[in-house]
Every structure is written in structure tokens, then in C-alpha cells.
Amino acid sequence: MSQNKSTIDFGFAEVPLEEKVKKVKGVFDSVAGNYDIMNDVMSLGVHRIWKRHTIELSGIRPGHVVLDLAGGTGDLTKAFAKRVGKTGRVVLADINESMVRVGRDRLINEGIAGNVEYTIVNAEALAFPDNTFDVCTIAFGLRNVTNKDKAIEELYRVLKPGGQLMILEFSKVTQPLFAKFYDFYSFNILPKMGKLIANDEASYQYLAESIRMHPDQETLKQMMYDAGFDKAEYLNMSEGIVALHRGWKY
Amino acid sequence: MNNQPGLVNISLSKTIESVLNTAIRLDEQQGQAFVALEDKVIQITLAPVQTPLYFMFTHYMVSVQNHLTGEADAVIESNLLDFMTLPMTRQLPHTLVSGEPEIANQFITALCGLDIDWEEHLSHYTGDLLAFKIGHGLRQFIQGKQASKQSLGETLKEYLQFELNTLPTQSQVNRFKAQVTETQAEVDRLAERIKAL
Ligand SMILES: C[S@@+](CC[C@H](N)C(=O)[O-])C[C@H]1O[C@@H](n2cnc3c(N)ncnc32)[C@H](O)[C@@H]1O
DSSP: OOSSSSEEEETTEEEEHHHHHHHHHHHHHHHGGGHHHHHHHHTTTHHHHHHHHHHHHHTOOTTOEEEEETOTTOHHHHHHHHHHTTTOEEEEEESOHHHHHHHHHHHHHTTOOSSEEEEEOOTTSOOSOSSOEEEEEEESOGGGOSOHHHHHHHHHHHEEEEEEEEEEEEOOOOSHHHHHHHHHIIIIIHHHHHHHHHSOHHHHHHHHHHHHHSOOHHHHHHHHHHTTOSEEEEEEEGGGTEEEEEEEOO | OTTOOOHHHHHHHHHHHHHHHHHHHHSTTTTGGGGGGTTEEEEEEEETOOSOEEEEEETTEEEEESOOSSOOSEEEEEEHHHHHTHHHHOOOOOEEEEEOHHHHHHHHHHHHHSOOOHHHHHHHIIIIITHHHHOHHHHHHHHHHHHHHOOHHHHHHHIIIIISOOSOOHHHHHHHHHHHHHHHHHHHHHHHHHHHO
16 A cells, blocks of 8 residues: 555545545544444444454553544543542544544443543644653544554554554454455445435445555554564454554664 | 464453552552552562553553563462452462562452452353363353353443443434434435425
8 A cells, every 4th residue: 555646445436545535534423323323233243352362362450541542433542541540541533423422421421530531633644742651542443544654653652661652453364264254244234224324425435445454464564664663563353354463662 | 473462461461450440440549558569560470460550550540461671560469369359368378489589479369358349240251261271170150140140232332341341332323323213304304295296
């Protein structure tokens, strides 16, 4: 995936670079309200297991400072806020105001407040000092970022030495037969469900396409090393539908 | 990769977490006994399960997980059967391996004070899931009770709905159904209009 050309993939369609940012924003503007339900229906609820896995492996503890980048409606933020306690802090950062608003309202409704901050940022230019966070996560977000290498470099920069980056993202299905079924599901069923639930076929078509354009497990791992990480590894979940990449800064 | 918590472990930590939090919410003292543990981490191994569980207490109540960065404030060893009979015996035989004895004591005392039928909540884990890990001894011990208590279907339903919270709730499903019906109606109307052309 070359980041140097003047156009970049938006799903399968090539669009000028600056337009992608706008288009991605449009996608999430249109899905924000139904995002949580859609997640449940589309993954049959499995996204919760992927997320729980991520939280368990983070080794998070009271006092930790966490960045939930592309945090959207705040699933991970919520779990982290419960664990870092009063002495810790979680920052939910996202490029899209609508998603952050839905997330903030939801968390406040559930009594999560006091140790969570909300901020609008672009992953490619994080407005945080170097060495700030013990754990950084970006769940189902990196796929949408235009310059992924830059975003990973930024995540490396804001991590404390000893800190861990966790990238949870759709990836390449490892089992060939299952891959076929999954393709059918993604391109035929998923956009239709998007139309039914959110009346928004195009956004979910984009979702399916953007998943296929995302770097596979090994490529992403190499990108992490290239961005400066001292150790990187990944874990396939659900046959590689999703992979959790973890990187450490020493 | 060894440091990956399996589904069994995640599910066990998640169950203990939900059950504890529910019990604290229902507790007359609202979990006052745990207040002194705020922002502390207790590591406990419940033999024969080998992977330790980490209990973390914050003002949002308890979280339980399988991994921890750094050291726990108290490290305790006990066993699962004693843990499950806690509400009857009101004591948890244990060894403090390291850390602060006071924190460990506070934890055990607070835990013993809660009215939780751990056996009810954990028996199907030990039966269905943990059995893979911990071999036949405990499995046989539990199986007799479990067979009479729960059919596989019930276990599965509970496993999906409550412990992993994976299924959409009834109201979400209803809304989805309503939206499907609505769309269907729109399609029908459209078809009518096309016919009328
Ligand atoms: C699929 S949602 C994931 C939300 C949440 N992390 C979760 O797992 O449920 C993707 C999020 O990435 C955000 N996003 C897209 N591009 C971004 C960028 N360049 N910088 C920061 N956030 C971005 C979107 O606004 C959206 O909220």
C-alpha cells in the first residue's frame, strides 16, 4: 500500500488524498447513531470477545494512563476507565465529533466520569507530548487512517518507554474455505444488513472494501518495526478475521 | 503464543467479575468492605486452575483479568473448591505468597462477607470449560450436580447471553425486526407504484 501516490484507496475506489479524510468522516457521521447495534449484529456479538481479549492482554492496572485512539463510541475506554481508577486516566481520541458525542453521552449515562477525557484528533498528528501513555489502543480505526505509517510513528512517540500499543483490526482470514464464505458475507450480506439497519448500504460497502485493502498481518507487523517499535507480535482471532497486533517501546 | 488468555480464562474472569459486581450492588453495605482496597490489585491463584486472576478495585467496583503489568499488591494462593464453598464456610484457606498481609486480609474478609452462591455460577465452568484444563478429578466431582441442574442448551444460552454478553438484547432485536418490516413495507409500496405505472 503506497502512501506516496497522490490518490489513495477509499475502499476499492481511488480518491485524492485529502478527499479520503472527508469521505471517512462522512462514513462515520452516517453510522454513528446505529454503530453499536450494527457492531453486534454484524459480528454476531463476537466483537465483544475480541475487545475483551484485548483488554485482558493489555495488563492494565490502576494508575495507568491510556489512549484509546479512534475510540469512537467508547467500548474500550469504558473498560479501561473501570480499571485505571481514580489515579489513572483514559483519553478517548477520535477524528469524528459525532462518534465522540455518542460515546461521551453513553459513558456518562453509565456512570463513567472523572477519569476520562474526550478529544478530537487526527491519528496522524497526535496532540500529546512524547512518552505520555502506558497503553495505547486503536481498535478498528487504523484501517481508516490515510497515512498509517505516520499514525504508528505517532503512537510510538506518545507511548512511555515500557508501554504497549495494541492495534485491533480486521485482517486476512487464514483458512481458505472460510475466506470464501467470509468474502460472500462481506460483499453480499453485510451491505444489505447495513441498508436494513442503518439505511446506509454505501458505508457498509466501504467497510467491506476497506477491510480488504488493509495490510495483512505480516505487513502490519513490519510497519510497526519500521515505525520504531522494539518488539512487535500479532495474534489471530476468529481465523484471522481480526488480528491483534501488539508493539512495545523499550 | 502462551500469553494468550483462552476463551475459558476470559470467560471465567468475566463471570467472576459480573457476579461480584452484582453481589456488591445488592449488598446492604454496598461493598463498603472493599473501599480500603481502592486502586489496589490482588493476585489470586485458585488451584487447580494455574493461571492467576487479578482483582482490581476502583470506585467503579471490581474488575477481574488474567494479565497484569507489574506486581500485584498482594499475592495469594488458594483453591477453587474452597472458593466455591465460601458462602457456606465463610472462610477461605489461603497462603500469602508475597505483598501486604493487610490487603490480603481485607480482600478475604470482604469476599467472605458477600452472599454469593459461587457454586451455582461456577459449576458449569468447572464442568464444561475448565475441565479441559484441569483434568478429570474436579470434573467428576462437579458432574453429578451439574447434570441434574442444567441442560446443555441452558448452559449455552447462559454462556452466550450473560457471561459473554454477546447477543443483542431483546429490545435491540425487536428494533431490528421492526426496521426489517418497515423496509419490507417500503419495498411493497414501491412495487405497487411500479405496477401502477
Ligand atoms: C470502526 S470505528 C471504531 C470505534 C471503536 N474503536 C470501536 O472499536 O468500537 C472507527 C473510528 O475511527 C475513527 N477515525 C477514522 N479515521 C481517523 C483518524 N485519521 N484519526 C482518528 N480517528 C479516526 C472514526 O471516526 C471512527 O470513530
